[in-house]
Amino acid sequence: METVSPRRKIDLLIAAPRGFCAGVDRAIRIVELALERYGAPVYVRHEIVHNRYVVDGLKAKGAVFVEHLDDVPDDLPVIFSAHGVPKSVPEAASARGLEYLDATCPLVSKVHRQAEKMVTEGRHILFVGHRGHPEVIGTFGQVPEGTISLVETAADAEAIEVNDPGNLAFLTQTTLSVDDTSEIVTILKRRFPAILAPKGEDICYATSNRQAAVKSIAGKCDVVLVIGAPNSSNSLRLVEVAQRSGCVAHLVQRGLDVDLAWFDGARTVGITAGASAPETLVREVIDRLAERFELTEREVVTATEGIAFKLPKALQ
CATH class of the missing domain: 3.40.1010.20 (4-hydroxy-3-methylbut-2-enyl diphosphate reductase, catalytic domain)
Structure with a gap:
């Protein structure tokens, strides 16, 4: 009779705050409400936030992402991303008679x-x-x-x-x-x-809070996973913060990106998520780890966030 080896135990420290910030919440909501109000398609200049999962989800609902205002057809609304745009962009939209919504944080x-x-x-x-x-x-x-x-x-x-x-x-x-x-x-x-x-x-409160949260766990971890996109500045900074604390850190976009060989010999693993990464991806990464390891989860809270930003008047 074959003996099944017990799964190795890993302590999982989950940083908090992590994931979506108020500016990202607002930007995504602007796209969703615009789709409800105007119907599909609604055009968005640049990725609304730097996260492929979020962008693909909005595409499925009817959002169209373009890099240039010239790619937006006449008589359709356009949304500017959370990162902000030069003054010339809304000026050009107005000159064309385009209705626009500004999702700048x-x-x-x-x-x-x-x-x-x-x-x-x-x-x-x-x-x-x-x-x-x-x-x-x-x-x-x-x-x-x-x-x-x-x-x-x-x-x-x-x-x-x-x-x-x-x-x-x-x-x-x-x-x-x-x-x-x-x-x-x-x-x-x-x-x-x-x-x-x-x-x-x-430097925004969310960036500072997420970096402080990573610092609080990284010194106790063998490996830290940061969930975020490779073009997400705040996510890349979280990787750097963890590395400076002396542990190995990996940026992953979702569960399939996790190489279980990274955790050979690891006893304590940390997880956080950049400000554009939804909580569903955190759970997906944890589920990936649970395929091989017996996890003991503990959330480490270093701050509580209660900030919310108003929507544009046109969508209120």
């Missing part, structure tokens, strides 16, 4: 308004962010060309030269590493003592 919109104000006051902006990210493109598009410069790294902060050090300000992308950004800002303040800081923290 309110915390990103806050950065946009601050950029406008700083430039109006005659300041040059040093913007801490990642080149090519939609949020960076959108923020640069709020102010005249030449009034804002990108700083990606600490080395950039050390090297950048400005014409008028007495009239500087800085802003940051909302989904950055808290630790990396702190290092860069410290350098900018040392080099340019008169630089104006933003009102309040630009």
Whole structure:
């Protein structure tokens, strides 16, 4: 008679907060309500959020995702993604007579308004962010060309030269590493003592909370899984935070991406999810682990989030 080997036990630490933030909830709801109001198809410029599962789910309901406004037919509504867009995009939509809904996260919109104000006051902006990210493109598009410069790294902060050090300000992308950004800002303040800081923290509450939650578990884990998309800035930062805590970390989009060989010898595994990843994918990854291991689950809560953002007036 064949003997069945018992499944190895693994302690599973599930970080909280994790997954959807208020801005993502709002953006997805805008697309769903627009489909209810206008009927399919509803066009969305760029992925509404950076998560393939979410985007495919909305496609199935009738949303059409395009990268350029020129790809939107006349007389159909268009939605702008949660990452924000340059001013030129809604201006072009209005010029064509297109009805549009802006799903930009309110915390990103806050950065946009601050950029406008700083430039109006005659300041040059040093913007801490990642080149090519939609949020960076959108923020640069709020102010005249030449009034804002990108700083990606600490080395950039050390090297950048400005014409008028007495009239500087800085802003940051909302989904950055808290630790990396702190290092860069410290350098900018040392080099340019008169630089104006933003009102309040630009890195959003959800990004900060999720990074703190990962820090709280990573030091106890052999492996950490971060559920998110490879083009999701906040998810990639969670991987980095876990790695800096000394453990192995993997970014996965869903359960099928999990290689069970990663956990050879592992006793404690951590799980979190980026701000664009739904909870259903967390459970899918846990179910994948349960195929081989006997899991003891424990949620580790480091903060409680109760923030909700209003919908556009047209959908209220």
